[in-house]
Amino acid sequence: MSDHLPDRRGGAEVARPAETGAPAKRTSWLPGPAQGFGVTFAAMFAKVTTEEYPEVPKQTKPRYHGRHVLNRHPDGLEKCVGCELCAWACPADAIYVQGGDNTDEARFSPGERYGAVYQINYLRCIFCGLCIEACPTRSLTMSNDFELADDDRQKLIYTKEQLLAPLLPGMEQPPHPMRLGEDERDYYVRDAGAPA
Numbered sequence: 001m002s003d004h005l006p007d008r009r010g011g012a013e014v015a016r017p018a019e020t021g022a023p024a025k026r027t028s029w030l031p032g033p034a035q036g037f038g039v040t041f042a043a044m045f046a047k048v049t050t051e052e053y054p055e056v057p058k059q060t061k062p063r064y065h066g067r068h069v070l071n072r073h074p075d076g077l078e079k080c081v082g083c084e085l086c087a088w089a090c091p092a093d094a095i096y097v098q099g100g101d102n103t104d105e106a107r108f109s110p111g112e113r114y115g116a117v118y119q120i121n122y123l124r125c126i127f128c129g130l131c132i133e134a135c136p137t138r139s140l141t142m143s144n145d146f147e148l149a150d151d152d153r154q155k156l157i158y159t160k161e162q163l164l165a166p167l168l169p170g171m172e173q174p175p176h177p178m179r180l181g182e183d184e185r186d187y188y189v190r191d192a193g194a195p196a
Helices: 032-044 085-089 130-134
Strands: 068-069 094-100 113-120 140-143 157-159
Touching: 068 113, 085 094, 085 130, 130 140
Parallel strands: none
Antiparallel strands: 068 140, 094 113, 113 157
């Protein structure tokens, strides 16, 4: 080893206050433990906010990002066309989509394809909403449902059947022919004179 040390630059030392050894000056006449109990007593008499959850369900904001929903057209056909853009947009890789081809005998959506397999892994989902922004048909939306906890990890992988919106009155369970028009354009292009 060399006894040669590099030269120190001048002015590199940090100025430190002189240590006097005297304790810090107190600003209160109360002893230390009494000051601590003062904080405790102040918290005891503060207003308590108690939520009676789950007996009284919590109301979420209208734009809350909760559980996903796969929407349907007014005749019951699925809006999802199996394009897989939601899966590509997901930063957590929580969505798996496998597209299938529609036929005249078995039609699930108005387009050429439909989402044959659709899964969302809620163990990975970060509820960012990027999948919603990526969906070209507005098939995927987010509800206000936030109660997703479960003891079994397998139950947190939601399938297409769990994500599909329920059939409303006037809707027919797919597969069935298109009822709102002759081709898929009739489902997405609205008449200018029709009410919104």
